[in-house]
Amino acid sequence: MDKRESSGVEHVSFVYSSTNRLLHWIRAVVITGLAITGFYIASPFLSSGESSDQLIYGEWVSWHVLLGFILISAGILRIFLFFFGKDSRSELSSLKDEFSLKSWILQLKSYFFIGELQKKGLYGPLQFLAYTVIMLLVVLSSLSGLILYVHIYHQGLAGLLYEPMRVVEVWMGGLATVRLIHHITMWGFLIFIPIHVYMVIWSAIRFKHAALDVMFTGYDYHLKKRGDEER
């Protein structure tokens, strides 16, 4: 066997637990669904036009809210796992890179083909920042979505949340501004998704490690570096 090949498959690490992988794909599907239904809510392009008994808009909204609650649940669980999950140590150690200027320069340079990427945790600093911002965006869209929600449903959970959500509504500057903020979060996701998919594929090629399959199998593999042998 060729020397290079054997070294290529040898270095395997388990990076994502099954829950984290599942949550990732749930978010991917649900956010896509939310952007599509949300776009309809903002500019309704379909109309029954025949009967006022077919509540088309109402149905789109209820699907949107249903997906919204899946996103909220998945988001809460993922944030919990980030801090307290069994494998959260490797994610948390990315914070070291986050606050290291050297790591930042290394990552930015590597994206322009200058030198290799070296990191202490799971993510590079720019990558970690991007994921943090996306998670904050999930929180913001969930919060603004809940405010909009308590104004269309009034019983049960919506009734419980009504008063606290109205406090947040005033912080955000009134219901119209909440709606605009909610709309802007959609653009945040729309811009993030293509960059995210591209960077996953590109860095797999560039740094010779696993691509999309990490999120299915949980295993990342990459070429053995000289440092690995010494260890």
Added chain:
Amino acid sequence: MNGFDALYAKAEKHIAVLSSLSSTKEESIEQMLEKRGIGRREFMKWAAGVTAMLALPSQFTPLFAQAAKLADRLPLIWLHMAECTGCSEALIRSDAPTVDSLIFDYISLEYHETLMAAAGWQAEANLENAMKTYAGRYILLVEGGVPTAMNGQYLTLGAHARTGLDFVQEAASHAAAIFSIGTCASFGGIQAAAPNPTGAKGVDKVVKQPVINVPGCPPSAANIVGTLMHYLLFGTLPALDMYSRPKWAYGNRIHDLCERRGHFDAGEFVESFGDDGAKEGWCLYKQGCKGPYTFNNCSTERFNQHVNWPIGAGHGCMGCSEPNFWDTMGPLEQPLQSHLVMGLNSTVDKIGTTLLTGTVVGIGAHSVASLFMNNKDEKES
């Protein structure tokens, strides 16, 4: 005591206090109404209507009728700041005098620039006099935003050229209750629209006392009179929302009780003014209706003796009773996402599309560059 009994006792107590005060008028409100052709039956019908509007149980109707007859015991001072007098107009213009407007005209309105006969020095003396005589008892109603820039010099009143800011602060310090009538007094209104050169603000931002906001551009006569009548009945502030608006009037969105709501949920929208959908009375969402973001009771109370209201007449709500509506609700006849982002003069959708295009172009450039760089890499290994 349960909530109902407690509320009832509170009203009874306040009515007793009111009846102990002396009226400044020669004839009673009852006699006045009788003279103007409003009999007991019509008066009770009106009292029942207002009681229901205030979301009070019908058992309160006789109590409320009693309180309304004592309305002449409450001295009112109405100040005009930076405004258009539209709110006063909304109150006093009606096709025939209603019980509301008759009582309002008759009550002891001590100072109201549009309605009073006095002018100049005399008018100012009247105001000073009223504030002194009824200190701690009068209700202060303010119409208009209060300019605060340059110590309020953008608005001066009267022969002494005192600033509006000064007047409001002095009047507020001796008032029993303060009502901001209209969006300008409540939130600053059009004067406060960006860039707000005069530093106009709502009354609650310039006085220390609690203020009840009755916003609207203009608020309906029902909301102005209802707020007054609620105070008359209980002598305390009503349940207020986060923006100090009475909940009985501003508890629901326009959208919640709009007659076109069925068409909204069915996805039946007016695509342009005058199209078939418009003739059918479909929803005005795509024509920029801001009803989903606006808290008010226009959809049930309507205007001009409940005859009609903007959405009934085929035009969307413009969100007039919300804070900063000039800045947050525009453009008038387009949906919210057509709002121009401050400073960039572009809509969020345009900015988003530009950024997304930039992203895609960037990805393309980077991947093409990668093709050349990686070739070298692969040959090496």
